[in-house]
Amino acid sequence: MLDLALKNIFRNRTRTILTVLGILIGIGAIVALGSIAEGIDASVQSSLQLTASKITIMPAGSGLFSAGNDITPEDLELLQGIGGVADIVPVVVAIGPIQFSGPEYIVIGIEPGKTEYFVGENIGMYQGRPLEEGDSGAAMVGRTTAERYSLQVGDSWTVDEEDFEIVGIIEETGISDIDASILVTLEDLKNVLETENYYSVYVIPDDIKDTEKIAAEVEDASEDLTALTSEELARQASQIVDQIRFFTFGIGAIAAFVGGLGVMNTMIMAVMERRKEIGVMKAIGATNRMVLTQILTESALMSLIGGVGGVLLGMGASFLLSAGFGGQISPVVTPMLALEGVSFALLLGVVGGLYPARNASRLDPVEALRYE
């Protein structure tokens, strides 16, 4: 009886459009906000790739991000004493002015021979050369940074009033942490920042299977350090993203809920108006369940239309939002998100329509028929 339901809801076209709009806007909000969460997740996932097969040592108590360069030379010595380690890569970080979409730039100080651990094996240079032993005042930048600031090999870059010459541009990796980075030598950055400390240290195990063991050893050996395996980082990241998802969904859901009330209201009115008609239907032989199903189908149909429209609206909105994030985060409407949007709409329609549908199914045919 789907064609009948379709016919019935368009009996009062204006009212149906308004009702559908209520759901549509709410679902649009869920999808648009949700796309931000998904975009953050995508960004985080790509960043996590950097941590694979490494142990990231951070100051104790910090999670994914540290407050500053707080790992002391003594801590570093301790790490150098740990067995089963192929290499130690200390890193110093300077962060440029913070903007809406993130810091303006991130400068990473790293030993020239070890840039591979950060940039990745088999990543070559787009232009120029990587940092080399003995470099001073040299920098290599990622593609995104180069493009954003229109940098070529030979240009200069200033950090805290110190000039660095661009010696190389890294080829595009697709990982924003790398593409948006600026790498200088460890010594240079330590001098500029006037610090002996490090931001974090990557510990590269000889054997990947020893990762957990080494991480445990570090934590036992020092109170000041925390050792994060990529699993641990992934877990923490996942927690944060889930919280963001929950939050964005919650806000959108409140808006959609109001739309659901609109559906309920519309159906209550429709049943009231069609009282006599429902009485006639029962007289003709429609069962109570048929009446219930009819009303429920109509409300579900309206909500479904609103749901699909809402997903499309959300997609459009997320496209516009990505301009605002300036490339750091790309909001994306995943298939899962779209499905959630449509399903939630359907749920609102069924739950909202249930009360009026039950009332309709319980109408006494004699009373309903004689209703004026």
Next chain:
Amino acid sequence: MKQKHEHVIETMDVTKCYGEEGTCEVTALNNINMHVEKGSFVSIMGPSGSGKTTLLDVIGCLLKPTSGNVYIDGKNVIGLDDDELALIRREKIGFVFQQYNLIPSSTALENVEIPLRIAGRSKWEAEDKAKRLLKLVGLEDRMVHKPSQLSGGQQQRVAIARSLANDPKIILGDEPTGNLDTKTGEMILNLLRKLNKEEGYTIIVVTHDSRVAQHSDKIINLLDGEVLNETYPNGSREHEARRRKTGRLGYIESSRQSRG
């Protein structure tokens, strides 16, 4: 002697009370005993408040009596649940109302299709049969008109076509000519008579219209919720068969000549 429950409709000691839990503040029907023979045309008459509409609702399985038994086509419908009653209404009974009660936003054709769709037929089957029924009542050139585009008589004809959709045995009419002028009313009456005499439908109408009554095989007169008497405007073999006491005032025969 006829066997019990062989009539297409029979009520035995049917009473309908309205009131607070268990009490009988208003007695709409009091011990109604009546029956309708298969293929007959019966009128139910009486002043306002006599219970005739209530009786029609009970016969039509829309209303459950407080006590007594109701037999439709030999089957006792007392104790059946809502779904079972709906099935009987769907399969055995067709309704025609004083105010036509068509769906205003649907065409004449769609209105006649509705009972067929309820019975589970597909859109095409339903459309097919609906067309035939509308042809039967003479409205083939009005099929795509909506009720607002049809005259009262035409609307009632659509309603009659609708009532025939699932091939019922019985057609129940609640003042079917009540909203129509004399000429149109006569046309509807003739249609009903044709359905009764030529197609064999059993027809029961509640009516104030004496013309309708004159053309009936039997008139059941109600007063204050009881059967006052049953009269036979056109003579009847039942009348000759036996006597039966109904209500408190007994049974009165009438042997007027047939008006033809």
